[in-house]
Amino acid sequence: MASGLPTGLNCLQKTFPCNRGAARNSDFAIKCGGPQITSTDGIVYQADNETLGPATYFVTDTSRWAVSNVGLFDGSNNPLFKSFVSNQFTNTVNSELFQTARLSASSLRYYGLGLENGFYNITLQFAETTIMDSTTWKSLGRRVFDIYIQGTRVLKDFDIQREAGGVSYRAVQKHFRSEVKENYLEVHLFWAGKGTCCIPSQGTYGPLIQAISATPDFVPTASNKSPSSKKNRAGLIIGLLWVLELFAF
Numbered sequence: 478m479a480s481g482l483p484t485g486l487n488c489l490q491k492t493f494p495c496n497r498g499a500a501r502n503s504d505f506a507i508k509c510g511g512p513q514i515t516s517t518d519g520i521v522y523q524a525d526n527e528t529l530g531p532a533t534y535f536v537t538d539t540s541r542w543a544v545s546n547v548g549l550f551d552g553s554n555n556p557l558f559k560s561f562v563s564n565q566f567t568n569t570v571n572s573e574l575f576q577t578a579r580l581s582a583s584s585l586r587y588y589g590l591g592l593e594n595g596f597y598n599i600t601l602q603f604a605e606t607t608i609m610d611s612t613t614w615k616s617l618g619r620r621v622f623d624i625y626i627q628g629t630r631v632l633k634d635f636d637i638q639r640e641a642g643g644v645s646y647r648a649v650q651k652h653f654r655s656e657v658k659e660n661y662l663e664v665h666l667f668w669a670g671k672g673t674c675c676i677p678s679q680g681t682y683g684p685l686i687q688a689i690s691a692t693p694d695f696v697p698t699a700s701n702k703s704p705s706s707k708k709n710r711a712g713l714i715i716g717l718l719w720v721l722e723l724f725a726f
Contacts, residue, residue, distance in 0.1 A: 485534065485535075485536040488540060488543065488590065489534055489543055489545060489588065493660070497660050497661075499591045500591065500592065500594065500660055500698075500699050501541075501699055501700065502590070502593065502699055503592065503692075503693045503698075503699040504597075504691055505541055505542050505592075505689075506520050506521060506522045506688070506689070506690035506691075507525050507544075507688065507690070508522035508523065508524055508525055508574065509544075509559075509577070509579035509686045509687055509688055510526065510559035510560065510577045510579035510580070510687070511524065511525065511559070511561070511576070511578075512526055512577070514571075514574055516571045516574060517570050520690055523537070523541070523542070526577075527544075529544070529546045531547065531548060531549035531556065534546075536590075540591060541589070541591065542588060542589050543587070544579070544586065544587050544588070545584075545586045545588075546558055546584070546585055547584040548581050548582030548583025548584055548668070549582055550679075550680035551679070551680060552675070552679040552680055556582070556680065557580065558579065558580050558581060559577065559578065559579050559580060560577065560578045561577050562606045562646075564646050565646070566604055566646050566648050567644070567646065567647045567648065568641070568647050568649070569648035574602065574688050575602070575606075575646075575687045575688075578604075578606060578687045579685070579686055579687075580683060580684065580685050581666065581668070581683050581684045582668065582680070582682070582683045583667070583668050583683060584667050585666040585667075585683075585684045586663060586664065587663070587664045588662065588663050588664075589657075589661060589691055590660070590661055591661075592657045592660050592661060592662055592691075592699075593657070593660075593697055594656075594657050594659070594660060595656070595657060595694065595695040595697075596654055596655070596656050596693075596695060597654070597656075597657055597662060597693055597694060598652065598653075598693075599626060599652070599653045599655060599662070599664070600650055600653075600690045601624070601650070601653070601664065601686060601689055602648060602649070602687050602688040602689070603637045603648075603649045603650075603651070603685065603686055603687060604645075604646055604647060604648050604687060605620065605645050605647075606645065607681050607685075608620060608645065608676070608681065609645050610644050617676050618672075618675075618677055619636060619638075619639075619672040619673045620636060620672055620683070621635065621668075621669075621671040621672030622666055622667060622668045622669070622671075622672075623635065623666075623667045623668075623669055624664070624667075625663075625664075625667065626655045626662075626663070627662065627663055628663065628665075629655075634671060635651075636672070637685065648687075654694060664689060667684070668682060668684060
């Protein structure tokens with residue numbers, strides 16, 4: 478285990494030392510940027526409403542999952558890394574699931590921790606809520622980013638609105654299958670500098686996601702029981718060496 482690191486950050490090093498061999502969980506679901514929500518099909522999406530900054534991480538009190546963010550929106554004096562809208566969404570029966578989102582100016586990573594090894598079915602859920610599908614110049618923005626799972630790029634130049642047929646407030650689900658070999662699963666959304674930056678407003682670019690879930694593609698034996706109570710762990714990533722180690726491919 479790495480020494481001299483803030484509490485919780487040691488769990489997010491490249492080797493994930495404090496979770497290896499700890500197969501407590503066989504699934505997880507996250508309501509990115511918002512409160513806990515139970516979907517109509519009974520999935521409990523755990524809250525992800527911690528305030529993140531341009532170089533921060535958060536590990537849940539049960540160490541079931543974690544999130545890290547790197548990047549500062551250019552030209553924004555008050556950067557927000559989550560959003561809320563009250564609109565209703567099409568292509569879903571769970572509009573509430575899409576009303577909050579997590580954003581990043583560069584690199585956004587989610588980690589499932591303490592997972593039983595095996596293949597998992599992963600669902601990522603998106604909807605564009607900032608770039609409108611109007612007939613004005615405000616519709617000319619393009620949010621483009623890449624998606625990696627377990628370090629492998631699974632989508633290049635992903636554009637939520639284009640995937641939704643050019644429509645805003647329309648839910649998009651992307652499904653993947655990936656193997657967990659060392660008790661963790663990493664989903665990485667990365668802005669590679671493509672798309673627009675400033676339409677309809679300054680800082681409109683980078684990853685945006687509403688929900689993540691992963692379920693086993695095998696018969697699980699893990700109990701999904703939480704370990705003894707701990708405090709939520711959140712902190713500022715301080716020091717270039719820590720950032721490089723944490724966010725290295």
